[in-house]
Amino acid sequence: MRRTIWVVIAGFGIAMLSISGFAFAKDGPPPIPVAEVTGVINPLTADYLVRAIDEAEREGAPALVIRVDTPGGLDSAMRTMVQAVLGSRVPVIVYVAPSGARAASAGLFLAMSAHIAAMAPGTNIGAAHPVSLGGQPSDPTMTDKVVSDSAAYMRSLAETRGRNKDWGERAVRESVSASSSEALTLGIIEIVADDLPSLLRAVDGRTVKTAAGTIRLATAGSETVDLPMNPIEQLLHIITDPDIALVLLSIGTVGILAELYHPGMFFPGIGGVISLVLAWVALGSLPTNWAGAGLLMLGFFLFVVEAHNPTVGAFAGLGAISFVLGAMLLFRPIGSVSPSAAAIDLNPLAVIAVGAGIVAFTLIVLRAVQRIRKQPALSGSQTLMGRLATAVGNLNPRGQVRLGGEDWTADTTGRSLLDGETVRVVGISGVILRVEPVSDPPVLLSPHSVARPAPSTESGTTRREG
Secondary structure (H helix, E strand, O other), X not given: OHHHHHHHHHHHHHHHHHXXXXXXXXXXXXXXXXXXXXXXXXXXXXXXXXXXXXXXXXXXXXXXXXXXXXOOEOHHHHHHHHHHHHOOOOOXXXXXXXXXXXXXXXXXXXXXXXXXXXXXXXXXXXXXXXXXXXXXOOXXXXXXXXXXXXXXXXXXXXXXXXXXXXXXXXXXXXXXXXXXXXXXXXOOOOEEOOOHHXXXXXXXXXXXXXXXXXXXXXXXXXXXXXXXXXXXXXXXXXXXXXXXXXXXXXXXXXXXXXXXXXXXXXXXXXXXXXXXHHHHHHHHOOOOOHXXXXXXXXXXXXXHHHHHOOOOOHHHHHHXXXXXXXXXXXXXXXXXXXXXXXXXXXXXXXHHHHHHHHHHHHHHHHHHHHHHHHOOOOXXXXXHOOOEEXXXXXXXXXXXXXXXXXXXXXXXXXXXXXXXXXXXXXXXXXXXXXXXXXXXXXXXXXXXXXXXXXXXXXXXXXXXXX
């Protein structure tokens, strides 16, 4: 058994290692790894990209392709990614794809830092005007400082890669965007490619300057291999979806409330704690408006008040309003602080579904639990009052009755009881039940009790013997 466990652990470890890296062909040049940066950019995304660059360098890959589709993200995570790309010893190609994708806010900074920037037809890039994180009030002086710093950072990246620095600054100050064809004409990107093979053919033979020196790309006909997130990164990436974060926060709160109202079930409490921890991890990785989070907590508090003090749904209604407003503001920034933050909107259907579920839980489950808790506690003996039992043998006045599959000693309060007769428990004295019959006594006929014929009469006279 122990050996089997170690084999399973070893197999899991090998699988994790194989998933975290990418495979190379035994013969021929190494393939080109392709990493994916999708969704909101956060510290998890930054760590994943740094790992991808490290693995590409360690394996001697001819280049690293980063396929991008992002609305933006955290400024600190964006700068970590940009620094990793600028310091890469392997040529980094940022490819905004597939058709319909975008590289907005932080995605624009990432594209500007790449050795080669490319886009698929039907994509767009830009819109890096500052927005705030955490619902902080807008301070014009602070906004000007942040915008100026971000514009200078954008110009320096564009100058380093020989791209249009004036347009880059406008993207920060005026939030302008460009389509793939416009970006190519304006000198924001180098290539428009329909797919990955077309991209590799287009960059073949180009010369780029990396941290290791000048490198001439030889990518035509090269094989590619996906470099995905490992299972832990994938899990964390899933929970950082704004809708998932809201659901986890709601499930966690409901689980904790259920455990507090009905201690001892464990599963709601444990599940609630896990969900809350994951939710706060997600919120810490997203541009969260903490005023919105406060409204969510106020909504949960009002739900608890409604459960304790039923008011025809008044507190539940106010809680629902607070919850919806909090959800709408949860990722809705106020003011201007970060130029790389994403514009995040929750799915209205998710907000409505979660809010309705919490209201139903409050009005139905918590109220029911509250009513039960307010009822006087019944002892074990009190629960026997009024129950029906069956006489086991005659009771005259004491005997045995069967109740719930168990035999009890019982005294009858009235007449004697016969075997098999149904009785009702009307009292308890220690461990002896007091019972009474639930019906009239049965009529029993004696073998000697035979009906005698009535005296005969003739013509209305009685015959007498003298």
